[in-house]
Amino acid sequence: MSDLRVMLVQHETLWHDAKGNHKRIAAQLAPHRGRTDLVVLPETFTTGFSNEAIATAEPMLGTSVAWMREQALQLDAAVTGSLQVRDDAGVHNRLVFATPDGDVRHYDKRHLFRMAREHERYVPGGPRLVVEWRGWRICPLVCYDLRFPVFSRNRADASRESGLEYDLLLYVANWPAARHEHWRALLRARAIENLAAVVAVNRVGEDGNGFTYAGGSAVIDALGATLVEGDATMRVLEATLSRTALDAYRQRFPAHLDADGFTLSD
Numbered sequence: 001m002s003d004l005r006v007m008l009v010q011h012e013t014l015w016h017d018a019k020g021n022h023k024r025i026a027a028q029l030a031p032h033r034g035r036t037d038l039v040v041l042p043e044t045f046t047t048g049f050s051n052e053a054i055a056t057a058e059p060m061l062g063t064s065v066a067w068m069r070e071q072a073l074q075l076d077a078a079v080t081g082s083l084q085v086r087d088d089a090g091v092h093n094r095l096v097f098a099t100p101d102g103d104v105r106h107y108d109k110r111h112l113f114r115m116a117r118e119h120e121r122y123v124p125g126g127p128r129l130v131v132e133w134r135g136w137r138i139c140p141l142v143c144y145d146l147r148f149p150v151f152s153r154n155r156a157d158a159s160r161e162s163g164l165e166y167d168l169l170l171y172v173a174n175w176p177a178a179r180h181e182h183w184r185a186l187l188r189a190r191a192i193e194n195l196a197a198v199v200a201v202n203r204v205g206e207d208g209n210g211f212t213y214a215g216g217s218a219v220i221d222a223l224g225a226t227l228v229e230g231d232a233t234m235r236v237l238e239a240t241l242s243r244t245a246l247d248a249y250r251q252r253f254p255a256h257l258d259a260d261g262f263t264l265s266d
Contacts, residue, residue: 003244004136004168007036007077008237010217010230011045012205013174016053018046018083022067028236033075036238037134041081042172042203043143044093049174050208051121054091057084060104068098076100078133081201082109082142082172090123095140095172097131105131109142110151130166135243139166143173146186146200150264154194154256162250163257164195168241171200174207177214177232184216192224195250197241204234222249
């Protein structure tokens with residue numbers, strides 16, 4: 001098992017400008033080729049968090065997913081973030097996880113933000129996704145999912161040496177500055193209660209709806225210690241997660257062995 005190098009792209013998303021966002025992010029990433037294992041982009045990184053963007057939602061074989069696959073190949077790293085994707089069922093707020101070998105996995109945001117009427121325009125997701133990447137099992141979720149600890153719970157998995165389903169909980173978000181302290185508190189809680197590292201990326205700047213975003217992208221270890229945390233500026237953050245430290249902590253503090261069993265309904 002190896003350490004995992006992560007790179008967080010705390011981006012000021014251009015409103016409804018997918019090509020512009022591709023170009024700006026690619027320029028931020030280019031100097032880091034070969035220096036990371038996992039690149040994390042914000043929620044709806046091609047357009048911003050816009051209900052009107054459903055009109056230009058792309059298919060999975062569209063330009064943005066192709067761009068993510070290209071970046072993954074060039075960087076020799078997994079690249080993940082969410083965007084609006086249209087299929088026969090409608091439009092999804094879809095997190096895409098692309099790897100250098102061309103593989104693409106996805107998770108559709110389950111908890112849609114009703115205060116912005118997201119639930120009226122987007123199709124809710126179903127089961128969560130766990131992907132294995134360079135010796136780490138990763139559970140990627142989207143923004144509002146952070147508020148629902150049962151859905152995020154690290155469940156027992158007897159097939160794993162650790163006895164847990166995942167090692168890293170990942171969030172991509174457009175989390176407004178007005179609730180910034182909620183963001184910080186919930187990220188630490190999810191790490192501590194799940195005996196897992198947390199990687200979370202939030203955007204910065206002001207969007208086309210007039211909402212401001214304070215960044216605060218962070219990497220947090222399983223003890224709840226913050227390894228790196230962003231301010232409110234556009235920047236790239238880097239951190240390395242220690243596999244040895246994670247395994248050692250789980251062995252000396254196996255709280256998951258006393259967890260309550262449950263079944264999550266659809």
